[in-house]
Amino acid sequence: MRDAYVVGAGQSNYGSFPDESYRSLFRTAVENTVDSVDNGIAIEEIDEAYVGTLGVGGRQLGLAGPAVTEHVGLHGVPVTRVENACAASGYAVRQAVMAVRSGMADVALAGGVEVMTDLSGDAVRYWLGVSGETEWERLSGTTFAGVYAQMASAHMREYGTTKEQLSHVAVKNHDNGAKNPKAQLGFTCTLEDAVNAPSVADPLTLYHCCPTTDGAAAALIVSEDVVEEFTDEPIRVAGVGAASDRVGLFQRDSYNAVPAAEKAGASAYEEAELGPEALDFAEVHDCFAIAELMAYEDLGFCERGEAGPFVESGATRRDGELPVNTSGGLKSKGHPIGATGAGQVVEAFDQLRGRAGERQLDDPKVGLTHNVGGSGGAAVVHIFEKEEGSA
């Protein structure tokens, strides 16, 4: 199996952009990705591409891959759309790694895009709903906020997790997002703001829920055979893990954990031959505050049931023992469905390469990204490692 490396990653701004299209946003992400490659790269050097998108709004439901890659001047090469709801581009990255490892590609582009903010609230609920279980969730009126509210309630009942602890996720992630010029909601919030915000689906308040977002992100994954052409500071894909689960929450064994994420994490740690204690930072899928807390436990950042006290302790702040969501996360940076997984890789790349500006950590070597589809029907985890001896 050949090793795969990240040699570039970039994204558009995240936010509401009525003057942009899914194509122009994707182009911006690819342009910024190309610009991030130390020794440069021409579009013609890319020999494979994966595009993650849910296709919210129905703009281009078929051939959405070629529809955006043609707009960046990438013609002729195999282009495949990958979809696993909110984990679409996390899986796109995994497919690019697989393409490189298989020997079928040397330079693979993995990206994602979504445009959401031009839709009404009802339309957004419909388009997110079609990623939920149809019969007993969507058609019975359950929204994703409702599903995650059930998970939050279960976590609170089982482990004594509090609304204040959920709110610490929002405070931390907004504090990070305020230092990310690409973030959609780049302002800080207080614990009181988060606790007292209007209820969306009890116990989740507005500050416990990510926004709807337009945006795109991409990364370039290359093989060990060509990596030196592009950079002297390669970031190795040390571990990849992915897993599925029943789409409907009610069909799973647990309401207060995401088994697919736990499996995906275990696979990624095994492949990388390291555990959570080796991580210098992580980007996790905080679509709702409870999702970040479950991620801590699913990925072994703390013991099962201890995520509330763990976030409250400050352990996952930028100055904590394991900074989580330095980008601002889905909560503050934003959550353009199809772009989110690739966007996490952008933050990992930026942190490992010292490109993270005001939110830069102190010389991190190992980072993890965690991307969840639906309420846990799919999950994918990547571990990225700065090569020893690289500059």
Place this chain on the structure above:
Amino acid sequence: MRDAYVVGAGQSNYGSFPDESYRSLFRTAVENTVDSVDNGIAIEEIDEAYVGTLGVGGRQLGLAGPAVTEHVGLHGVPVTRVENACAASGYAVRQAVMAVRSGMADVALAGGVEVMTDLSGDAVRYWLGVSGETEWERLSGTTFAGVYAQMASAHMREYGTTKEQLSHVAVKNHDNGAKNPKAQLGFTCTLEDAVNAPSVADPLTLYHCCPTTDGAAAALIVSEDVVEEFTDEPIRVAGVGAASDRVGLFQRDSYNAVPAAEKAGASAYEEAELGPEALDFAEVHDCFAIAELMAYEDLGFCERGEAGPFVESGATRRDGELPVNTSGGLKSKGHPIGATGAGQVVEAFDQLRGRAGERQLDDPKVGLTHNVGGSGGAAVVHIFEKEEGSA
């Protein structure tokens, strides 16, 4: 790079099944796939899955992969939806091959499904339209029949191809489909039937167009390390090729060829270290009769411009030098969008394993499948080879 093998393949009936769902059809395809494995296989032995579907009708637009794999009892493993319009499951097969070659999976399921016949004509046109170029094709009212009619007109003008020659495709494929118990339109037709049928988009008549179809298909792709557990008669994936092109026909260099298919074919031949003269049969993407003629030329079955006389000569009939679409093709067997590419692999497997019943060829060794997305925005070609010395 590890070798990948097909050890099983199966499908549902193709047709209109108001009592079935996308999940039940997929389950039937997987059950038939499992039944086709010589030494048997348990669902738990599958460690990766790819599902191709366009999601026509909007039943499950997100997490469509896990939504169908959970229904066959496949839980926990990575499941990824792949979409490239009508080439969705051809690409799913390619991803499964890649997973095996990369070493990230040993036993990969690749399948596809679509349910279409419960929709109105207008709804079908909408759902297919979203795979076309948006601004200058779909929103200006051009249907896929209209796009392929333009290609047929260009081919006629450039090469003198006739309506009778287009009709020979229909006669041949219906003759094959009449011997396929899974076919949707399993009846024969005459040249007169095809020529004189009502016009759909001039010069294409009803018999030059495939139907809308419900159906599912799947294949099991395994690594060289485990293939002997499943069969003594492995079918090797000898070559894989894929390519993209501009989504809109008007943006391409040619109206009477599919450059992406030509590229995909060339890559597959190169990898398989053989040319079209080595093929014993092929399944090509005959969504419209002109598409089959262009495939002959794109894949080198005949010279450019000679496809009309080539089909007229009988060369691609079951008793010809290179039988094409022994399954009945999309025209007679049917075209359940997301299932079509995997369904072609089912026919290749059945022919190479002597399972093709009344349409069985005489001991074929090498077969090709050719799957096109949209009007040629994506294409994928596989070459399958019966291992020498296998029973």
